[in-house]
Amino acid sequence: MMPPEAPADGNTATGETPPAVSVCASPLPGLTVMAKRRDFLAAARARRQGTQGMMVQARNRRDDDATIRVGFTCSKKVGNAVARNRAKRRLREIARMVLPELGRPGWDYVLIGRRDETGTRDFTALESDFRYALRKLHAPKTAPDK
Numbered sequence: 001m002m003p004p005e006a007p008a009d010g011n012t013a014t015g016e017t018p019p020a021v022s023v024c025a026s027p028l029p030g031l032t033v034m035a036k037r038r039d040f041l042a043a044a045r046a047r048r049q050g051t052q053g054m055m056v057q058a059r060n061r062r063d064d065d066a067t068i069r070v071g072f073t074c075s076k077k078v079g080n081a082v083a084r085n086r087a088k089r090r091l092r093e094i095a096r097m098v099l100p101e102l103g104r105p106g107w108d109y110v111l112i113g114r115r116d117e118t119g120t121r122d123f124t125a126l127e128s129d130f131r132y133a134l135r136k137l138h139a140p141k142t143a144p145d146k
Helices: 037-044 081-102 123-138
Strands: 031-033 047-050 054-060 068-073 107-113
Touching: 031 081, 037 054, 037 068, 037 107, 047 123, 054 123, 068 081, 081 107, 081 123
Parallel strands: 031 068, 068 107
Antiparallel strands: 047 054, 054 107
């Protein structure tokens, strides 16, 4: 079966015909996705904020790189592969919408899905959860009372 853009005779097309293969844009424009285990472990040792829909870990890399990096994870507690992928897709979309606005350059963020919440929670509530977590994570640390 030939794609609809391919000519019937098999010769290369000329003119205004679009290519048969599309070029996909970056899944998270303006953000870099973390893939190395050591980056996730470093974020796990940094600040964290839990919300009803997710757990957010954030760390200032303290390097000269001004990119915002983000990682996503869901354990098997979230559910089967379908449930985990749904939760991660929702977290990716939340990060794509919110981090360019509220994320800080030079920081790493890890979004962790919660069982029975991330995949089923209302999307606007999930976005509100993430905004709340970022405000708390970027608030100045206060010294404990003695």
